[in-house]
Amino acid sequence: MEDTIGSNPPSLGFLEKLKSWLSWSWTYVCFVWFGMVLIMVYVVWSPLKLQETLTSASVFLNTLTPKFYVALTGTSSLISGLILIFEWWYFRKYGTSFIEQVSVSHLRPLLGGVESSSSTGLFSSVNGEADSRPSVSDCKVWRNPLNLFRGAEYNRYTWVTGKEPLTYYDMNLSAQDHQTFFTGDTQQLRPEDAVMQKAWRERNPQARIRAAYQAIEMNHECAAAYVLLAEEEATTITEAERLFRKALSFAGKDINLLVYIKRRLAMCARKLGRIKEAVKMMRDLMKEFPLLGMLNIHENLLEALLELQAYADVQAVLAKYDDISLPKSATICYTSALLKARAVSDKFSPEAASRRGLSTAEMNAVEAIHRAVEFNPHVPKYLLEMKSLILPPEHILKRGDSEAVAYAFFHLQHWKRAEGALNLLHCTWEGTFRIIPYPLEKGHLFYPYPGCTETADRELLPSFHEVSVYPKKELPFFILFTAGLCSFTAMLAMLTHQFPELMGVFAKADKRAATSSASESSAQPYDHTRHPSPLSSCFGPFKLCSPSGYHPDA
DSSP: OHHHHHHHHHHHHHHHHHHHHHHHHHHHHHHHHHHHHHHHHHHTTTTTTHHHHHHHHHHHHHTOOHHHHHHHHHHHHHHHHHHHHHHHHHHHHHSSOHHHHHIIIIIHHHTTOOOSSOTTOSOBOTTSOBOOSOSTGGGOEEEOTTOOOIIIIIHHHHHHHOOOOSOHHHHHHHHHHHHHHHSOOGGGOOHHHHHHHHHHHOSSHHHHHHHHHHHHHHOTTOHHHHHHHHHHTOOSHHHHHHHHHHHHHTOTTOHHHHHHHHHHHHHHHHHTTOHHHHHHHHHHHHHHOTTOGGGOHHHHHHHHHHHHTOHHHHHHHHHHHOOTTSOOOHHHHHHHHHHHHHTTGGGOOHHHHHHHOOOHHHHHHHHHHHHHHHHOTTHHHHHTTSSOOOOOOSEEETTSHHHHHHHHHHHHHHHHHSTTHHHHHHHHGGGGGGTSOSSTTSOSSSSOOOSOHHHHHHHHSOTTSOOOOSSOOOOOHHHHHHHHHHHHHHHHHHHHHHOHHHHHHHHHHHHHHHHHHHHHHHHSSOOTTTSOOTTHHHHOOOOOOOTTOOOTTO
16 A cells, blocks of 8 residues: 555656647647748749749739729628627626637637636635635625515515615525524424425415415414514515514524524614614524624624714724634725724815825725725725616625625614714725735735626626626636627728728739749749759749739749
């Protein structure tokens, strides 16, 4: 066994050396092959009468009418335009060029290139070791702590606009969450629990509602069924609150049900204007279940406290949760920036700051904004209303566009309430990108920005929303190339159609010049009569005739 294990590294090293040698020699093999082709063309130039063939082809091209050139350039413009449209659509949807992706995926391995899906991962150190920075954990999808109610809010949006605000991927994640929260131990499922377990998996909302009523018929104290009806059938927040209270009376000692129902009841109170009651319910819930910090109930509490303008209480909550050892969120970072900006924003002036410099408080506010923007660079455009908001999804990706939409949807009003806060944000947020190293190999205050956010956000956000991408991707080379080719051929087609005679004169003049120069170059340097070649004894000297009747050998 030891011999087998010990013999593996040398064999692997030999294979790697062989592969690297083949990759290194491939370039030189191409040059050798190209040289052999040139030598072969030179050898068979005289026997195959390539010069006469070239001359006859030029004569044929000179006889073509301008209509042929219009059709040729128009067809080229059409084809390149179709390629451009497809490339642009593919880039907007998937964020990459189709031609480039095919080239990297299929042609690069054939040419000896290294595949991107190597065993060392996307990021590696100089020594070849895998980088320890997190990539998968940064792209973990979290449940939105302030997600809306489907029946009372999401469905109303669909009724008014005819658009679906939730994606199938997002709803499927919610179904998995509900199965985990409410079904409990699968070994001791009651009949109504089995019905509800199937109900959460139903894709059709009406089928889920019918299954909930079926579970209530089996057991009128089925709390999970009332939760589903409150989430999806209730068309108003008041009706949803009534159903949640009924579900709470039947929840018993199920911790998952208790936490979920009490949290939704607190959110109902917040939406109905009973904010102090909502704050008390959230504080009691956090005290009763202190180990459930992963549910991010403190983010609901922060939003309610900001609505009450209880900024001292907000600062107390931030002091507990804005810790270096705890995971961050856009709510934590931007709320901290809001509090510091609020202290100086009412008297802030960019002109005065440029003359006298920033004070200590202003510097702290600017640094807090830079910190927040580094964590999630998508939020400022929504707060400054440079991008339109949509309903937030039920799940978010931290540092992604989905989190930015969810934060701005609930917190934009708090930034507007603080006088001058948005003005300070507008003047300072773009300065963050001068601090962050580029390319994003290292972060400044956080881990480097993950590269998987765009793909996950496209799954979480509806198709009618334009996903914000950071860093902004440049247009691929093939899109620019096809755009230039399409424009150039379209211009040629238009000029040929408008000025057929002039373009025909240019085309024929170019061909005649090329033909005459080729004839002179082939006649001058070599004399077959003085230096006969072995092939000349078989074929003899030949004469070329140009379209103008000029014989080089005459």
